Amino acid sequence: MIVGELKALSDIKSMIKGCRKVLVVGCGGCVTVCQSGGLQEAETLARLLALDSPDMTVESLAVPRQCEWEFLEQVCPVIGGYEIVVSTACGIGVQAMNEYFRDFQTVPALNTRFLGMPVRHGLFEERCQACGDCMLHLTGGICPVARCSKNLMNGPCGGSQNGKCEISREIDCAWQLIYDRLKELNQLERLLVLQPPKDWSQSRDGGLRRMAREDVMLDDRE
Amino acid sequence: MMTGSNLERVLQTGHFAVTAEIGPPKSCNAAFVNKKAELLRGYADAFNITDNQTAIVRMSSIAAGVLVKEQGLEPVIQMTCRDRNRIGLQSDLLGAAALGIKNVLCLTGDHQSFGNHPQAKNVFDLDSIQLIKTIKDMRDEGRFLCGEELKVKPDVFIGCVENPFADPFEFRALRLRKKVEAGAQFVQTQCVLEMKRFRPFMDLINEQGLTDRVAVLAGVMPIKSGRMARYMQKNVAGMMVPDELCERLEAATDLREEAINIVVEQIAQLREIPGVRGVHIMAVAWEEVVPEIVRRAGLYPRPTNLD
Numbered sequence: 001m002i003v004g005e006l007k008a009l010s011d012i013k014s015m016i017k018g019c020r021k022v023l024v025v026g027c028g029g030c031v032t033v034c035q036s037g038g039l040q041e042a043e044t045l046a047r048l049l050a051l052d053s054p055d056m057t058v059e060s061l062a063v064p065r066q067c068e069w070e071f072l073e074q075v076c077p078v079i080g081g082y083e084i085v086v087s088t089a090c091g092i093g094v095q096a097m098n099e100y101f102r103d104f105q106t107v108p109a110l111n112t113r114f115l116g117m118p119v120r121h122g123l124f125e126e127r128c129q130a131c132g133d134c135m136l137h138l139t140g141g142i143c144p145v146a147r148c149s150k151n152l153m154n155g156p157c158g159g160s161q162n163g164k165c166e167i168s169r170e171i172d173c174a175w176q177l178i179y180d181r182l183k184e185l186n187q188l189e190r191l192l193v194l195q196p197p198k199d200w201s202q203s204r205d206g207g208l209r210r211m212a213r214e215d216v217m218l219d220d221r222e
Numbered sequence: 223m224m225t226g227s228n229l230e231r232v233l234q235t236g237h238f239a240v241t242a243e244i245g246p247p248k249s250c251n252a253a254f255v256n257k258k259a260e261l262l263r264g265y266a267d268a269f270n271i272t273d274n275q276t277a278i279v280r281m282s283s284i285a286a287g288v289l290v291k292e293q294g295l296e297p298v299i300q301m302t303c304r305d306r307n308r309i310g311l312q313s314d315l316l317g318a319a320a321l322g323i324k325n326v327l328c329l330t331g332d333h334q335s336f337g338n339h340p341q342a343k344n345v346f347d348l349d350s351i352q353l354i355k356t357i358k359d360m361r362d363e364g365r366f367l368c369g370e371e372l373k374v375k376p377d378v379f380i381g382c383v384e385n386p387f388a389d390p391f392e393f394r395a396l397r398l399r400k401k402v403e404a405g406a407q408f409v410q411t412q413c414v415l416e417m418k419r420f421r422p423f424m425d426l427i428n429e430q431g432l433t434d435r436v437a438v439l440a441g442v443m444p445i446k447s448g449r450m451a452r453y454m455q456k457n458v459a460g461m462m463v464p465d466e467l468c469e470r471l472e473a474a475t476d477l478r479e480e481a482i483n484i485v486v487e488q489i490a491q492l493r494e495i496p497g498v499r500g501v502h503i504m505a506v507a508w509e510e511v512v513p514e515i516v517r518r519a520g521l522y523p524r525p526t527n528l529d
Contacts, residue, residue: 011453015264031383148331149335149528150303150304150330150331150333150344150346151346152349153344153349153351153352153402154331154349154351154352154400155351155393155396155397156388156389156390156397157385158330158384158385158388158412158460159332159333159385159388159459160247160388160390160460161387161388161459161460161462162389162457164457164459166332166333166336166459166460167333167335167336173389176389177388179390179393180390180435187331190394190398192396192399192400194294194351194352194355194356194400194403194404195351196352197308197347197348197352197356197367200347204459221310
């Protein structure tokens with residue numbers, strides 16, 4: 001999932017300064033699961049923004065997914081009454097809102113943090129960097145691109161000690177995890193293969209990424 | 223094929239090699255580099271110029287290496303993967319070789335969070351093993367990483383580092399093997415303070431026949447005080463500092479003398495270990511003690527006129 005984290009209230013307040021009618025739009029997707037931007041959080045944020053601001057009316061709603069045009073249609077009937085929209089979706093939702101509702105500005109209430117998962121209740125951790133060229137079959141299902149601080153391809157650097165990364169004792173060394181996992185799978189020999197330089201053109205480095213699925217594209221006439 | 227590197231000649235002719243480190247200044251002060259070069263002249267076969275070590279911005283290793291070379295010393299320039307992508311690394315290698323640099327040491331590089339610009343974006347387009355292979359292919363095959371031809375090949379002696387004190391221990395020797403297969407000709411180890419761990423590491427790489435293919439330069443470091451030793455013991459990832467060493471420094475009345483004694487003893491022990499073909503002295507910000515260490519270790523004068 002996409003993991004998002006609520007910005008400081010003061011930051012959000014400064015974005016909507018001077019506005020009297022504010023709509024907070026939540027999202028029923030990833031940010032609901034990570035409890036930072038679903039309907040409940042949008043309602044709470046609306047109440048917090050209205051607090052100490054008697055001149056400001058803040059209301060809230062949520063759509064099932066803010067990153068799809070068809071769900072944004074649901075906002076059409078109500079948006080006319082507001083001056084600005086605060087989105088509690090990820091950065092994709094905020095951009096979708098800005099593209100769809102060109103007469104309104106939608107501002108972000110969250111910082112989109114990473115692609116990850118809850119490793120335990122309330123603790124989310126990064127798992128994928130969307131590099132565009134998955135190599136998890138080579139590394140025992142543990143991603144060195146997302147989880148090694150230096151995204152190394154050929155094993156741990158000299159800073160790996162007692163299973164931890166050199167940058168923090170709170171962070172597991174991804175290559176220690178890979179080593180242990182490959183040992184479990186009886187595939188340690190994989191570590192002896194010289195991994196050639198990665199093709200980063202499939203990652204963000206290649207510019208804006210698009211994926212065309214002609215097999216599912218609808219004809220313009222439909 | 224020899225590269226014209228003095229360090230390579232010293233190793234090839236069977237001498238026990240000595241290298242020392244010169245850390246460039248946090249400014250463009252050439253006199254600082256020249257002064258260190260002057261101090262260390264004749265006490266090592268080559269001088270390692272660090273590349274923004276611990277991610278602190280300093281004069282570039284290639285520029286400082288050229289200054290050192292102008293002083294008549296042979297530089298080993300360090301290249302880390304943190305700050306440059308494959309375009310920058312290959313370009314800088316060509317530049318370094320054009321300026322007469324004969325030795326390159328390839329490292330991953332310390333994470334930028336340790337340095338003075340923790341907000342920086344890191345690169346790590348290549349890792350150190352991929353960098354070694356890239357440089358080897360440029361030199362031996364005359365090919366850039368992309369496969370395009372390169373007319374005048376960079377004639378450099380290729381080094382790497384390995385840390386026997388990092389984990390997983392069993393993998394450290396295998397990682398060195400990968401580096402050797404990628405093209406590393408010499409390896410500089412993390413400073414050896416714990417012989418109990420270094421000996422089994424050397425056993426492992428001897429068993430694999432690696433010491434026939436790569437010259438091992440064991441790292442040593444004079445430690446200024448017991449407090450510094452304790453700090454390293456607690457806080458520096460990838461270092462092993464035994465209690466006895468800390469206690470010895472804590473009990474010392476003449477710290478400089480004791481620090482030098484310790485290193486001289488370590489060098490004597492390292493020389494006895496099969497496969498160790500030299501030492502790399504990392505006297506970080508304490509270069510002034512290097513001449514005395516080299517003399518007292520019986521490694522002075524350094525071999526000359528090896529042609």
